Amino acid sequence: MNTVVEPNSFKTGPDEEGMFGIFGGRFVAETLMPLILELQQAYEDAKNDPSFKAELQALSTHYAGRPSKLYYAEGLTHHVRQMAKDQGLDGGAKIYFKREDLNHTGSHKINNCLGQILLAKRMGKTRIIAETGAGQHGVASATVSARFGLPCVVYMGATDVERQKPNVFRMKLLGAEVKPVSSGHGTLKDAMNEALRDWVSNVEDTYYLIGTAAGPHPYPELVRDFQSVIGTEAREQILEREGRLPDTIIAAVGGGSNAIGLFHPFLDDKSVEIIGIEAGGRGLDGEEHCASMSAGRPGVLHGNRTYLLQNKDGQILDGHSVSAGLDYPGVGPEHSWLRDTGRVSYVPILDDEALEAFTLTTRTEGIIPALESAHAIAHAVKIAPRMTQDKIMIVNLSGRGDKDVHTVGQLLGMDI
Amino acid sequence: MTTRIDRKFAALKAEGRPALVTYFMGGDPDFDTSLKIMKGLPGAGSDIIELGVPFSDPMADGPAIQAAGLRALKKGMSLTKTLDLAARFRQTDDTTPIVLMGYYNPIYIYGVDRFLVDATASGIDGLIIVDLPPEMDEELCIPAIKAGINFIRLATPTTDDKRLPKVLQNTSGFVYYVSMNGITGSALPDTRRVAAAVERIKKHTDLPVVVGFGVKTAEQAKVIGSAADGVVVGTAIVNAVANTINPDGSLVADPAEAVATMVKGLSSGVRASSLAAAE
Numbered sequence: 001m002n003t004v005v006e007p008n009s010f011k012t013g014p015d016e017e018g019m020f021g022i023f024g025g026r027f028v029a030e031t032l033m034p035l036i037l038e039l040q041q042a043y044e045d046a047k048n049d050p051s052f053k054a055e056l057q058a059l060s061t062h063y064a065g066r067p068s069k070l071y072y073a074e075g076l077t078h079h080v081r082q083m084a085k086d087q088g089l090d091g092g093a094k095i096y097f098k099r100e101d102l103n104h105t106g107s108h109k110i111n112n113c114l115g116q117i118l119l120a121k122r123m124g125k126t127r128i129i130a131e132t133g134a135g136q137h138g139v140a141s142a143t144v145s146a147r148f149g150l151p152c153v154v155y156m157g158a159t160d161v162e163r164q165k166p167n168v169f170r171m172k173l174l175g176a177e178v179k180p181v182s183s184g185h186g187t188l189k190d191a192m193n194e195a196l197r198d199w200v201s202n203v204e205d206t207y208y209l210i211g212t213a214a215g216p217h218p219y220p221e222l223v224r225d226f227q228s229v230i231g232t233e234a235r236e237q238i239l240e241r242e243g244r245l246p247d248t249i250i251a252a253v254g255g256g257s258n259a260i261g262l263f264h265p266f267l268d269d270k271s272v273e274i275i276g277i278e279a280g281g282r283g284l285d286g287e288e289h290c291a292s293m294s295a296g297r298p299g300v301l302h303g304n305r306t307y308l309l310q311n312k313d314g315q316i317l318d319g320h321s322v323s324a325g326l327d328y329p330g331v332g333p334e335h336s337w338l339r340d341t342g343r344v345s346y347v348p349i350l351d352d353e354a355l356e357a358f359t360l361t362t363r364t365e366g367i368i369p370a371l372e373s374a375h376a377i378a379h380a381v382k383i384a385p386r387m388t389q390d391k392i393m394i395v396n397l398s399g400r401g402d403k404d405v406h407t408v409g410q411l412l413g414m415d416i
Numbered sequence: 417m418t419t420r421i422d423r424k425f426a427a428l429k430a431e432g433r434p435a436l437v438t439y440f441m442g443g444d445p446d447f448d449t450s451l452k453i454m455k456g457l458p459g460a461g462s463d464i465i466e467l468g469v470p471f472s473d474p475m476a477d478g479p480a481i482q483a484a485g486l487r488a489l490k491k492g493m494s495l496t497k498t499l500d501l502a503a504r505f506r507q508t509d510d511t512t513p514i515v516l517m518g519y520y521n522p523i524y525i526y527g528v529d530r531f532l533v534d535a536t537a538s539g540i541d542g543l544i545i546v547d548l549p550p551e552m553d554e555e556l557c558i559p560a561i562k563a564g565i566n567f568i569r570l571a572t573p574t575t576d577d578k579r580l581p582k583v584l585q586n587t588s589g590f591v592y593y594v595s596m597n598g599i600t601g602s603a604l605p606d607t608r609r610v611a612a613a614v615e616r617i618k619k620h621t622d623l624p625v626v627v628g629f630g631v632k633t634a635e636q637a638k639v640i641g642s643a644a645d646g647v648v649v650g651t652a653i654v655n656a657v658a659n660t661i662n663p664d665g666s667l668v669a670d671p672a673e674a675v676a677t678m679v680k681g682l683s684s685g686v687r688a689s690s691l692a693a694a695e
Contacts, residue, residue, distance in 0.1 A: 017551065027520060027547040029476045031572040031597050034579060183482060189473065196475045201598035203574055300521045300547065301473060313494040314525030315472040 010267035010343050013334060018217020018304075020337035026216045028303045031200045036303075040218040042123045047225075052122070056115055063147070064110045066229065069099040070237035070394070075364035076381070084385035093247070093387035095380055097367070097397040098234045098262060107370065107399030108230060108258045109140035109211060115226035116209045117144040125207035128152040131195040133160055133188035133254065134325035134372065135167025136399050137211030142176035152176040155194040158186035160324045167403045185318040188254070188328040192302050212255025213332035216303030220332050227261025234394055235265050242392055248273040248383075251396035252375040253346065254290070254326035256335045258398035267343060276335060277375045279321035280348030288320040291348040292331045293339045306333040322351035322407065323371035325399075353378040355411060358401060370399035371407065420513040420541045421566050421589040424463055425624045425645065434641035436686045437626055438679055439466035439517060439650030441484035442501050443493025445661055445671060450488075452672040453657070454505050458512045460676040461683025465505075466544065466648065469498045469518030476546045478599040484654045487661075495522040495531075499538040506539035515542035515568060515589070520556065528556055532563040542566035542589045550582050557586050570594050571617055580620045590624040591617055592648065595640075598629070611643035637685030649682050 013020040026036060046052040060066040073095045081092030100108040120128060128145045130152065132138030138154040145152035154171055158180040161168050171178050184190040192215075199208045213223040231249075238246050249266055251259035253276040266272045281289030289295065292307040299308040301316055309317040309329035321327040338344040349357075354371055357378035361369045369377060373396065380395045387393075401408075409416045428435050438457055443450050457465055470485035470493050477485070495518075502514050516535065523531050523545070535543075543560055550557075550569070557567040566589030574597060575583050584591065595610045614625050627640050628648030637647045656678045660669040 026549060026551050028549060029546050029572075030549050030570045030583065031476075031574050031594065033549040033551065034574045034576065184472075193473050193475050197478070197599045200476060203597045300519075300524055302475070303547070305524075308521075310521070310525065312525070313496070314522035315470075315489060315494075316521070317472075 006341060010338065010341065011264065013337065014217060014221055018221070020334045021340065022298065023306050023333035023336040024217055024220060024304050026303065027300045027305065028216045029200060031203060032216070035203055036216050036218065038123070039119070042119055043218055043222050046119055046122060052118060056118055059114050060111070060229065064104045064114060065102065067233045068102055070234055070241065071097045071099050073097050073365055076361060079360065079364050080381055080384040081389065087385060089385060091385055091388050093384040093391035093393050094389070095384060096238065096246070096392065096394045098230060098394055100230060100258065100396060100398045101367070101369065101373070101400035105136070105140045105143050106402065107136040107140065108227060108261060109137045110143065111229055111261070112211065112223050112226040112257060113137070113140040113144040113209060115222070117148050120150070120207035120209070121148060123207065125205060126150060127202065127206045128209050129155070129195050129198050129206055130209045130211060131155045131188065131191040132211060133157070133191070133327055134323065134370070135160065135164040135171065135403060136325060136370070138176070138178070139167050139170050139174070141209050141211070142171040142174035145176060146174045153198065154178050155181055155191040155198070157188060157191045158182040160187055160191070163407050164324055164403055165406060187318065187324065189316065189318065196302070212257040213260045213334060214255045214302060214304060214306065214330065220304065220334055223257050224260045224264055224334060227257050228264045230258065230261035230396065231263060231265035234262060238392065238394060245269050245272055246392045246394045247387070248275065248391070248393040250275045250277060250376045250380050250393060252277045252326060252372045252398065253331060253335060254279070254328050254372060255330070256332040258396050260332060260334055262394070262396045263338070263344060274344040275379065276344050276346040277379050278346055278348045279323060279326035279375060280350040281320045281322070282351060284348055287317055289348065290319040290321045290326055290328060292329055293336065293346040294348050296329070298336065301330055304333045306330050306336045307339070322354060322411070323375065325370065325372040326375065347379060349375040349378045355408065357381055358404070358408060367397070368401035369397055370401045371404045373398045374401070419564070419566055419589065420511060421464065421515070424513050425590065428463060434644060434686050434689055435463040435624070435626060435646030436461055436637065436679070436683050437464040437466060437628070437646050437648040438462040438653055439468060439648060440653050440657070440675065441468040441470060441481065441488055442498040443470060443488030443491055444484040444654070444657055445487055445667070446491045447493065447497060447501065449671050451501055451504055453675050454501065455508065456672050456676045457679060458509060460679035462512070462679055464513045464515060464646070466515045466517045466650065467498065467502060469495055469516060469522060471519040471522060474519065476599055478651065480651045480654050480658065483658065495526050499534050499540070502540055503538040513541040514539060515544055516540050517544040518546070520545050520547050523556060528559055532559055532565065535565060536563055540565060542568050544568045544570065544592060546570070550585060553586050561586060561588065568592055573597050573613065577616070580617065584621045587623065590626050590646065591621060593617060593625055593627045593644070595627050595629045607639050607643065610640060614644045634681045634685030637682045638689040641686040641689030647686055653678060
């Protein structure tokens with residue numbers, strides 16, 4: 001659709017207007033415009049302030065538990081090699097997990113929240129709001145708010161409140177106020193609308209802690225920067241372990257913050273194949289999926305231009321995914337640009353395939369992955385048997401799956 | 417080039433009273449009824465019509481306008497049909513300005529160039545696109561101006577003196593001052609602060625300044641009207657429509673009549689404010 005000239009480097013975006021090619025931008029109401037300009041300035045200042053970097057570094061190490069481990073998933077690797085054998089092949093790539101599930105709060109979300117709460121503090125903001133899908137970002141926001149003594153309001157779709165109960169309870173324990181949003185399908189998109197309405201009504205004291213690498217500039221950039229620690233570490237760790245770069249890296253994409261975090265440091269490593277996994281839901285034929293880049297087209301929502309699921313009148317569709325964290329009809333703008341440039345390929349994984357990977361990982365590795373991460377694992381398991389055994393892949397295990405046990409139990413017909 | 421909007425404000429200036437700007441949602445509760453509502457507005461005292469384009473994700477709107485948009489979408493309303501609504505209105509009224517108000521995505525998907533051609537043909541005079549700040553002027557604002565359509569910008573309490581010139585730079589028709597930070601349908605703010613804000617904006621522009629967000633009664637319209645060149649009423653009108661609809665979708669009263677009654681009351685408010693200003 002949009003032909004793009006391949007740039008010298010894939011790591012230079014966004015431009016001053018917050019654009020990644022035609023994607024990104026600042027499509028917000030005038031009320032918010034001065035705020036995002038102020039945020040941009042504050043972020044520029046912070047980036048150049050060694051004390052900001054030092055404080056974030058210290059919190060990452062001692063509070064969040066970084067660096068996260070790069071783990072050789074031997075059980076899963078054995079499994080894919082067995083699969084290959086069964087097909088009469090002798091392949092089976094070596095699979096590593098980047099263990100973001102081991103971070104404090106159980107997912108990659110803490111990386112971004114620590115960075116942004118320090119920004120909020122610098123800006124003198126006294127109230128935090130956030131949107132959440134699976135509740136991972138909500139929990140991380142509630143956590144850093146508790147840590148820094150700020151009140152926190154989390155908007156969460158009513159459907160998600162229902163399917164992610166453990167996380168709702170965690171947020172409440174942490175002192176956050178969870179506001180269920182019942183408009184639309186009651187999922188992440190609706191939570192984001194409501195958070196934006198809160199922000200526009202409380203501009204003086206409120207900091208909007210966006211959970212993904214989307215929204216108006218500078219959010220996609222700053223969230224990516226805070227999450228890039230994932231890829232920076234993974235790159236160093238694999239070089240140390242294997243003495244070379246991986247052949248393939250894979251991450252699940254909802255809004256796409258864990259994915260861009262892993263991908264960004266590898267973007268200019270041309271030998272590394274990069275794959276983003278979208279939620280294929282119940283299949284791409286109907287509307288029950290969230291594969292905005294596989295089945296959507298560029299449009300404008302939530303402050304940025306990006307691939308969106310929408311009808312021919314430009315009305316946004318609700319989409320569906322078994323995983324609340326991927327249940328969003330859009331995607332961060334940098335992913336849209338990476339898609340169009342061809343640097344990253346984006347492929348869908350169905351609900352059922354993700355569930356299967358969830359169970360498989362639990363049984364072969366003794367790790368219960370988040371349903372979001374299970375999408376990425378599912379694709380790894382799908383392609384690994386056809387790769388030779390000397391190939392190396394890194395899958396971002398973006399979060400742990402404790403929050404999903406109710407959903408999975410229900411789908412598998414098990415009583416909890 | 418003067419537009420219907422420019423001519424209307426010139427006429428009102430001669431008359432010595434502020435404009436009553438009325439917002440309603442196109443296609444709410446259905447296409448035909450909303451056409452009837454629209455046709456009734458000028459007679460009830462509306463000077464300028466803001467025609468809402470429904471959008472699935474109206475991020476700057478409160479519950480009333482969100483619900484109105486969803487009602488319209490459920491009945492199959494679209495941007496195409498909203499333009500058709502305006503065109504049908506134009507068949508019998510060639511003077512009342514129509515300002516299309518909504519979000520960018522439906523226009524972006526329609527295609528900006530095609531949209532501007534069709535909007536002009538439908539008799540649209542101005543655009544208020546909530547999520548297009550001056551930073552994004554290349555998208556629609558500049559092309560709209562070239563097509564002879566006013567691009568009306570919102571100024572808000574967060575738009576400080578440093579930013580105002582940027583906001584006003586490509587604004588034409590009038591300036592819409594959002595009298596508070598928040599979503600549509602919120603409570604009315606202190607009128608003295610509104611008056612001060614209008615004065616502040618007028619230091620930067622000769623364009624008429626209309627004030628919106630929160631006006632519900634004739635008395636409020638009168639008070640705000642005495643401090644500005646116009647008063648926008650939106651949520652109250654949308655609520656008047658909503659109050660005629662049963663939960664099952666059937667009507668308890670005629671929505672067009674309910675809106676006309678409400679607008680007549682508001683109109684008496686703005687007409688009284690010319691007297692108030694003269695006192």
